[in-house]
Amino acid sequence: MVHSNFKLAEPSLLLTKGWINDEQVSAASGKTFDVIDPANGDVWTSAPAMDQVDTDKAIAAATEAFKSFSQVTARQRARMILKLDELVREHKEDLAQLLVMESGKALVEARAEVDYATTYSWLMAGEAERIQGEAIKANDNPSMRFFTQKVPIGPVALLCPWNFPLVIVLRKMATALAAGCTMVIKPSPETPTTTLALALLAQKAGVPKGVVNVVTASNETTPEVGKKLCEDKRIKKVSFTGSTAIGKLLMSLCAPSLKKMTLELGGNGGWVVFDDAELEKSADALMANKLRHAGQVCVCANRVFVQKGVFDKFAALVEERMRKLKFGHGLDHDSTNGPVTTERGAARAVTLVEDAVNNGGKLVMGGKRFGTGYLFEPTLVLGAGREAQVYREEMFAPIVSLYPFEDEDEVVELCNATDMGLSNYVWTQNISRAWRCFERLESGTVAINTANANTAESPFGGIKESGIGKEGGLHHGVDEFCVIKVAAMTV
Numbered sequence: 001m002v003h004s005n006f007k008l009a010e011p012s013l014l015l016t017k018g019w020i021n022d023e024q025v026s027a028a029s030g031k032t033f034d035v036i037d038p039a040n041g042d043v044w045t046s047a048p049a050m051d052q053v054d055t056d057k058a059i060a061a062a063t064e065a066f067k068s069f070s071q072v073t074a075r076q077r078a079r080m081i082l083k084l085d086e087l088v089r090e091h092k093e094d095l096a097q098l099l100v101m102e103s104g105k106a107l108v109e110a111r112a113e114v115d116y117a118t119t120y121s122w123l124m125a126g127e128a129e130r131i132q133g134e135a136i137k138a139n140d141n142p143s144m145r146f147f148t149q150k151v152p153i154g155p156v157a158l159l160c161p162w163n164f165p166l167v168i169v170l171r172k173m174a175t176a177l178a179a180g181c182t183m184v185i186k187p188s189p190e191t192p193t194t195t196l197a198l199a200l201l202a203q204k205a206g207v208p209k210g211v212v213n214v215v216t217a218s219n220e221t222t223p224e225v226g227k228k229l230c231e232d233k234r235i236k237k238v239s240f241t242g243s244t245a246i247g248k249l250l251m252s253l254c255a256p257s258l259k260k261m262t263l264e265l266g267g268n269g270g271w272v273v274f275d276d277a278e279l280e281k282s283a284d285a286l287m288a289n290k291l292r293h294a295g296q297v298c299v300c301a302n303r304v305f306v307q308k309g310v311f312d313k314f315a316a317l318v319e320e321r322m323r324k325l326k327f328g329h330g331l332d333h334d335s336t337n338g339p340v341t342t343e344r345g346a347a348r349a350v351t352l353v354e355d356a357v358n359n360g361g362k363l364v365m366g367g368k369r370f371g372t373g374y375l376f377e378p379t380l381v382l383g384a385g386r387e388a389q390v391y392r393e394e395m396f397a398p399i400v401s402l403y404p405f406e407d408e409d410e411v412v413e414l415c416n417a418t419d420m421g422l423s424n425y426v427w428t429q430n431i432s433r434a435w436r437c438f439e440r441l442e443s444g445t446v447a448i449n450t451a452n453a454n455t456a457e458s459p460f461g462g463i464k465e466s467g468i469g470k471e472g473g474l475h476h477g478v479d480e481f482c483v484i485k486v487a488a489m490t491v
C-alpha cells in the first residue's frame, strides 16, 4: 500500500519507463521489476528491467548526441544547467517525497538532500564557464609555444547507488553537462524514480535529445548492464559510486579499453573524541553524521574512538540522544529517521550486532528489526573487540559502536589500520593536535570539530581503497570529465 501522505503536486514526475533518446521506453524484453517502500516492504511502483540490448540503444543515442552536444557553447550549457537547477528547486517537495518512498529516508533528510543536490547544479553551471586552457612558453627553446585545451571526454556512463540517489545522480549529471559530455545513467534498482524525474526535468530545461539517457536495471540485469557500459568502446569514461567490491569489479571490466574512471567507494572512518573535546557538541554531531539515512552514508563514521577519561560520559551523552530518536516511515510526521533501504541491509544489521556481542561488545540499546519492512532499531554497542565486523567493515546500518583509546599516537594508528581512506573526524580544542591529526590521518577528508565532511565547492573523494578521483570542487570534478589536448607550434 502506498503511504497516505504520498501525494505529488506534479504526478507526471513519477515515471515508470526507462529514458532513451528523450523517449520513455519499456525494456526490449518487456520485463519489469518492483520498487519497494523500505519502511513497510510494500511494492509502490515499478520500472523496466533493461538489459544489454537496451543499454546498446542508450549508448548509440549518447554517441550520436555527442557529435552536436560537444559543439554547444559553455554559456549555453551553463544556461541549461541553471534551468535544471531552477526546476529541481521548484519541484523540491515532490522529489523529496519520491526520495522517501524509494530510499526510506525521513522527509526532513530528503528535503535536505534536494537542497544539497542543487548546490552541485548551481556550482556546475559556473564550472561550465571556467573550463579553459593554458598558454606555455618552452623553457629551453625561444621559438616554441604550447597551448592546452580541455575538451569533453565523450559519452560517459554514470553508475549510481541507492543511498543518495538524487544528490549523487545530479552531481554526476550536472558535471557531465558542464564538461559537454553525453551520458547513460544507471540508477540502482532500489531507486530509479528520482533519476527518471531528473531526466524529465533535464528535457524541460532544454538539454538536447540523446544527451541524458537512463537505463533502469533490476538486481538481476544490473551486472550485464554494468559490464556492457564498462566494456563498450563508445563509452569513454565510467563514474561509479558504491561498494569497493563492485568498484574493483568494474575497474577490471574497464581495464582492457583503459577507460578513465572515477570511483567513490566505501569507508571505515574514525570519529575521534579527545578528552578536551566539547563532548555535547560532538555527541550532537555524531547523531547527524552516524545516523543520517540510518547510517547508510559513505562518509558516516564507522568506529567511534573515545579517550578513556571521557568514555563513560560520552557514551551516556550518546545514549541519551539516541533514546530520543523515532525511527519510522519517512513520511510519518513524527519520524526523525527511516529504515535501511534494502532487505540485505536489514538482515546484515542483525548479524553485525550478534557478531559484535560475540566479540565482547556490550549492547546498550537496540539491536533488532521491527515492523514489516527494513526498519532497524537505533543501536548502541560499547567496547566490541577488534575482530568484530562492526570494527573491520563498513556497517551501513544505524549502529553506533564506541571504543576506548589511550593517546594520540594510538588512535591515529587505529584509524589508519584499514584499507579504506574516505573521511575521519577529530574532536579536540587543541589546534596543534587537530593539525597533526589532519596531516597524519590517511583519508581524503579530515573533518575537525564538525560532522560535515563535504560541500559542493570542496573536492570530495577517497584515497586507498575508498576510491580514485574527485567529485565537485573548483575544477577538480569537471576535469574528470575532460581530456587535455595540447597544440605545439613554432613562432
Ligand SMILES: NC(=O)c1ccc[n+]([C@@H]2O[C@H](COP(=O)([O-])OP(=O)(O)OC[C@H]3O[C@@H](n4cnc5c(N)ncnc54)[C@H](O)[C@@H]3O)[C@@H](O)[C@H]2O)c1
Pocket (backbone or CB within 6 Å): 159, 160, 161, 162, 163, 187, 188, 189, 222, 223, 224, 225, 226, 227, 241, 242, 243, 244, 245, 246, 249, 250, 264, 265, 266, 267, 297, 298, 342, 344, 345, 394, 395, 396
Ligand atoms: N560509497 C557509497 O556511497 C555507497 C553507496 C551504496 C553502497 N555502498 C556500499 O555497498 C554496501 C552494501 O550495498 P549493496 O548491498 O547495494 O552493495 P553492492 O556492492 O551489491 O552494490 C553497491 C551498488 O553497486 C551497484 N552494482 C552492483 N553490482 C553492479 C554491477 N555489476 N555493475 C554496476 N553496478 C552494480 C548496486 O546496484 C548498488 O547501487 C555498503 O555496505 C557500502 O559499503 C557504498
Ligand SMILES: O=CCCC(=O)O
Pocket (backbone or CB within 6 Å): 163, 164, 167, 296, 297, 298, 299, 454
Ligand atoms: O554517500 C555518499 C554521498 C554523501 C555526500 O555527498 O555527502
